[in-house]
Amino acid sequence: MTPTTPLPTRYLRDLTVSALGLGCMGMSAFYGPTDRAQNLGTLNRALELGVTFYDTADMYGPHTNEELLGDWLQGKRDRVVLATKFGIQIAPDAPGGRRINGRPGYVRQAIEGSLRRLRTDHVDLYYLHRVDPETPIEDTVGAMGQLVQEGLVRAIGLSEVSPDTLRRANAVHPITAVQSEYSLWTRDPEQGVLAACRELGVGFVPYSPLGRGFLTGEIRSPDDLADDDFRKHNPRFQGENFQRNLDLVREVQAMAAQKGCTPSQLALAWVLAQGEDLVPIPGTRRVKYLEDNLGALDVHLTPDDLARIDAAFPPGAAQGTRYPEATMNSVNR
Template sequence: MTRPATPLPTRRLRDLTVSALGLGCMGMSAFYGPRDQDENRRTLDRALDLGVTFYDTADMYGPHTNEELLGDWLRGKRDRVVLATKFGIVADPSAPGGRRVNGRPEYVRQAAEASLKRLQTDHIDLYYLHRVDADTPIEDTVGAMAELVQAGLVRALGLSEVHPDTLRRAHAVHPITALQSEYSLWTRDPEQGVLATCRELGVGFVPYSPLGRGFLTGQIRRPEDLAEDDFRRHNPRFQGEAFGHNLALVAAVQRLAAEKGCTPSQLALAWVLAQGEDLVPIPGTKRVKYLEDNLGALNIHLSPDELATLDAVFPLGAAQGDRYPDMRTVNR
């Protein structure tokens, strides 16, 4: 296995310096099958030992239990970590999918204070609006978020899954440090304006699910490989004909990785990292062995020819199926 170098290289998200790969913590508490708290803590400890400084969570993961996990783990380590969390998705049994988006100004402070308590910290380094509230002007939401910065509760502001026009409007109210959206070989939607707008405004870009929700690892061969309560069983890309079509794309990643002498995960992450120094992917995992494998991507250099080959196999729109069962809350 290709081993990561320590200390890890760093990248800049506007005014934050973070490890070039972060750690998405969602799967430790939600959506991706069974959870093992002991292994979660071992994974978090190993990430810090290997030089990962950027950790991503959200109040809706669990809900709340992922922030609580990180809060307990962070004791005695807070000064070594750049901590990102998100707000805005709230449970509502009467809403489609049991959730709704709340970006009302009066809710912003309430959500932040609750996250601070669960995280057992006096400040959040990067605070994201998880999704845009269609019923609240983005200027109002970001204005309330800016008050958190002025109060010293938050260092920097972020947005997730927003349209370029929304990013511009938000950035005019208060500088946006990072935009988080799904981006990988099989999800290249941000190349349709979002990445260019980030670069124009000096906003960093944080790709989540850079391994295609685990599909690009080659570990998922059939839907039955996923636990009964795994969110991906209801994801259009993991169902029916789309699953078979997308499996053929993964075969190409496996072949190219074998030729390169690395794992499929490392190849897929190396491609994301090669898209610009202003990108900081946050692959999620809840197991030490996958964490170590992912960090090995930092030692993989892709030549122009190799990048061109991957681009040819995975052009925009190559994957079949929507990213979510309901796409109305993304790119808003």
Template structure:
């Protein structure tokens, strides 16, 4: 397995990371047996960077991972997150909490559910506009001193917030959505990470599965799949985005690789500090995605891909209006 370093002084991790969210929620019905088999295969293939969060399930994703981690915790670089708060009476509603007391309560809960005494990487899942980032990161830094967390991360922050946080305590990784159809990090954050020596973890690198080319209709989703309500998968937006994906699929076919492999290879070419975080709950998709590590793209091929998917070309916002409120403006 090829490796990449998270930050100038951070750890070495697998060059592709495994996002575990969809094993428990948001992407239709789960299958714990297949998910656990996928985790087993990931570790066998050297994918040791696993990502979860307390909000996934909520909580059940961490509990699932605990089963896979048993007796081999030392083989996995384990990341979890805190900070998104869900409303029990309305699962669609989201809030944020970055208060120091909440940081401590959250990590204790995650450690217990995961069956471990430490997290390798702990992210603030979303910034809390009511709490200075210095206070939140200061509380996270206390967890490092206590040995409960090894490295700190932030998710979906702007460059200014990253700089403030990094002064309070070294940040090893920023995790944000980044793919052919979400190129927002290219404005500032990606360069800031490179400048500060911070790793960049790109989540949803396949556009929530859309860039694979396998999704042809909203009817391909289970009734409870959150993508049914995602703006980029709705109405005219779906058809416009499908045309873009078909063009990428054609480029992939010419190169004799899958569309997913092409999209992941494009991200890998964005810098040695970039680690794509793909999510899957099935072994066959895991194996296909890992093939991206063997794909090399020339300058001409990268230009061809950029011509098909320039910044801002995707139709529709990244999330529903409710969830978009949690992102930096």
């Protein structure tokens, strides 16, 4: 299946973006060794195929993912809607090896660092990566709003927030998008945050819409993952959980075969079908997977298809938490 060209667009409040974006995290962090030339080739192919929405964060690497994007963006900046995030600091002495910082003074420090690494004078969408429990969300968002006033940021977003936090934040400054994990095996946003986004006119950006690669059917054993791949420490990829989740993926594979598409395309088409206000950002380092993912835009799921998928993969079907315990404490705040 070949991708649709030009790609359809969707709206995140006041931003117009391609209906599928590209998550760039794996090009620099968490998923084992990477290849710079391969990454640049994938970025170039994505832009050629009409992808306009690119997602990074200062903690990916840390910093090296923004630097990669900064090099690639030269001569292309006006064709790209660029999103980055701040708020997670690598801290080996802290629980989970990281510290959450949403203090107003740090907001300024973080954007200055990101702009320098990205080699640009503004970011289109600037997210708070995780909510700082020690800093009122109103204070963090107030400082982010100041960046909009100064033209350093076009719009602001939040990641992994609760409906109440979103409402409090939006009362201070319009929130353009919420980014949270959402896929067939992570349907937490259906418990309130999606409804809150729609109530407030906020767009929604699902990350890991392919279940960190599990829903592709390409991962058949924990041994398929590199030793330094963080998924080896993810409860869903361990022990009995792995096998039970693999059984679910086989259902997706069977339905995809009947539909004449790949499992990845079926899983992404399901996310896309949840509403025109959703813009998934599947990540990949390889052109062949990029092209396969974009083919999801040509997959039409009927109401019967959606009902069958929902029956095979209902909310809560995946076994294991989506992060280790220390990291789970920082989501849905």
